[in-house]
Amino acid sequence: MKTINLTTQRQAVYDVVCESVDHPTAADVMNRLVERGHSFAYGTVYNSLRYLTDKEMIRELKLGETASRYDARIDDHQHIVCEICGRVDEVMAPVPEEWMTQVAEETGYEVHEAHVVLEGVCAECRSKRKK
Amino acid sequence: MKTINLTTQRQAVYDVVCESVDHPTAADVMNRLVERGHSFAYGTVYNSLRYLTDKEMIRELKLGETASRYDARIDDHQHIVCEICGRVDEVMAPVPEEWMTQVAEETGYEVHEAHVVLEGVCAECRSKRKK
DNA sequence: AATAGATTTATACTTATTCTAAATTGAAAT
DNA sequence: ATTTCAATTTAGAATAAGTATAAATCTATT
Structure with missing residues (x-):
């Protein structure tokens, strides 16, 4: 289909x-x-x-x-949100495999995927803040 | 306050x-x-x-x-959801520091925290499935 | 042209949550 | 003990995001 x-x-x-x-x-x-x-x-x-x-x-x-x-990006990646301005950026660094394995061991789950939302302050808001 | x-x-x-x-x-x-x-x-x-x-x-x-x-658990931890039955369990394994650092480098963000929702199949649903 | 299946439209409905204004509570001051 | 005032609760309306529905329209095939 x-x-x-x-x-x-x-x-x-x-x-x-x-x-x-x-x-x-x-x-x-x-x-x-x-x-x-x-x-x-x-x-x-x-x-x-x-x-x-x-x-x-x-x-x-x-x-x-x-x-x-x-x-529109469909390849596997995560996201980071700026706490100040709300902008959302892509995070391409893959979630470490070994951590996923560790989670599988800890929980007894068969782990399929991880959705990560990071929070922080974007470069722009950081430089604005410095004044 | x-x-x-x-x-x-x-x-x-x-x-x-x-x-x-x-x-x-x-x-x-x-x-x-x-x-x-x-x-x-x-x-x-x-x-x-x-x-x-x-x-x-x-x-x-x-x-x-x-x-x-x-x-009611307020210590830092993540969650995993079973795709079959919907149950939610705690994940205590901490998100690797080095990955967070990598994300900070990649994005230019000051990274404060990570919210992770993992998906998979819980132990119970896995054993039921085996039949 | 006729039919059938998929899609779109307009609108009603649902779900989760927030807002509002009045009533109630409770602690502090008389 | 009574007054007072802020904080809280209540009931119900309002909102936001998304889903459902039924009729109308489009599209491909006979």
Whole structure:
């Protein structure tokens, strides 16, 4: 079932996510679609985001905020959120395998994956703070 | 401001969280309060959970589900969720310091903390599956 | 052109949580 | 003991994010 049916709506949603660098929420995506002259139903945007997520063309991020965010990078990676300005950046350093093994031993679980949300202060906010 | 004012309601909420081993949601806490003969307002339970969280007597967990869960263990640790039965267990193995350092170097962030949600299959579900 | 299946639309609904304004409680001061 | 005042609780309305539904529309195939 890897048939992918990209309707106008799904393509437009995909384009917005791909061209965004800030991990937009569904509401962000909606606004950007309107800016581009589209006017899709509320539910269609959610449907499209889910469809694209199911087809693994985008990823849904749950970073502990109320709304999910979406990411066009689908390779395995984590995220870091700035406590000051709220920006979200990618973390490419892989979670250490040995730690995962340790967790498996400790818990008796078969460990499949790790979702990590780091918190800290981004470079920009750090330099602003120095004054 | 470390004055802690434990009203009847807050104490009862705290007791429920402390005596639960399954990381209850606000709704779970509400039900358990009713079982114990209490009948507090809806908002009071949320207020109390927030109060206790602010005073660092309990921790709020955002594990990617729609509802927050609460944990009476306040020492630094992570969580693992079973993909089959949904149970949530503690992970005491600390996130490797060197990985955090690596992330700091990679991102330019000052890294403060890591929230990790692992996913896998718990021991019980693994043995059930073997049949 | 006719049909069927998938998709979109508009809108209603759900769930989790927060907000609000009035009522209640409880500690401190008279 | 009574007054007072802030903190807290209550009941219920409001909000935010997302899901469900049923009718309308689109699209591919006969």
